[in-house]
Amino acid sequence: MNYVLIVFVFILGMLLASFFNVIAIRVPNKMTLLGRSKCPKCGHDLRLVDVLPLIGYVINLGKCHFCKEKISIKYIVIELIGGFFFFTVYYIYGFSIPFIVAILMFSVLLIESISDLEYLEVIDIVWIIGVVPLIVIRIIQGSTIEYFLSSGVLFFFLLILSVAGKKFFKKEVLGGGDIKLYLFIGLILPIINAFLSLFIASLIGFIYGIFQLKKHKNEIPLVPFISIGVIVAFFFGNSIINWYLSLLGM
Secondary structure (H helix, E strand, C coil): CCHHHHHHHHHHHHHHHHHHHHHHHHCCCCCCCCCCCECCCCCCECCCHHHCCCHHHHHCCCECCCCCCECCHHHHHHHHHHHHHHHHHHHHHCCCHHHHHHHHHHHHHHHHHHHHHHHCCCCHHHHHHHHHHHHHHHHHHCCHHHHHHHHHHHHHHHHHHHHHHHHHHCCCCCCHHHHHHHHHHCCCCCHHHHHHHHHHHHHHHHHHHHHHHHCCCCCCCCHHHHHHHHHHHHHHHHHHHHHHHHHCCC
16 A cells, blocks of 8 residues: 555545635635635634644644634534545545545535535535536446436535425425535436435434524534435445345345
8 A cells, every 4th residue: 555645535525615605605605715724713814834624723723823813623523524535535446436526525525515604605616616527427427317417406406396395384494505506416426326426415414403493593503414415325325225225125
């Protein structure tokens, strides 16, 4: 095993996760992606070393170099998630088409999850950009019909569910951004696995929603739950489905 390459992949994952966090924060606020990062407390331009994943946090002892305010641990968590995900996918697939698909999946879902958590907003341009290379990959694989079917069925299923839910409950039960995101997810997962991801997301979201209702919070960010469901279905979907079918004696 090439340990140098593994370290490189891990660092690359942290760097990209850090950049994805910038996209998720700046795009909804109509901010340029080209400007230098600033401290959210004092607004001072950060040094290069300050924005290096993990290193900047350690060197500055978890505080801004200029105003000494504490840096949120969420930045480090996001960076480490990126590093471990890239390492895991490389360890499983190596540099291959499944590796590229998994990285596209992670990249889009991470950005959309952060944006949804922070602003309850799905950034359409992000998943649309992610769709383009996925279509190319599915054409190369000769599996366009399978994944286009998955994408279309999921979209219209959720659209119908949303319309029916709004009519029955007199309020939106699914955001338009969440529904459109499944156009992207359908190109990641075959239709059975995609519905499994939807079931997992709904289950987690339902449990989370029960606790949020006690806090009288009406709006719940669904994309993080969708992302968990998609990732579980991507890596373990076939095993879960086969296990369930075996329980039914099939």
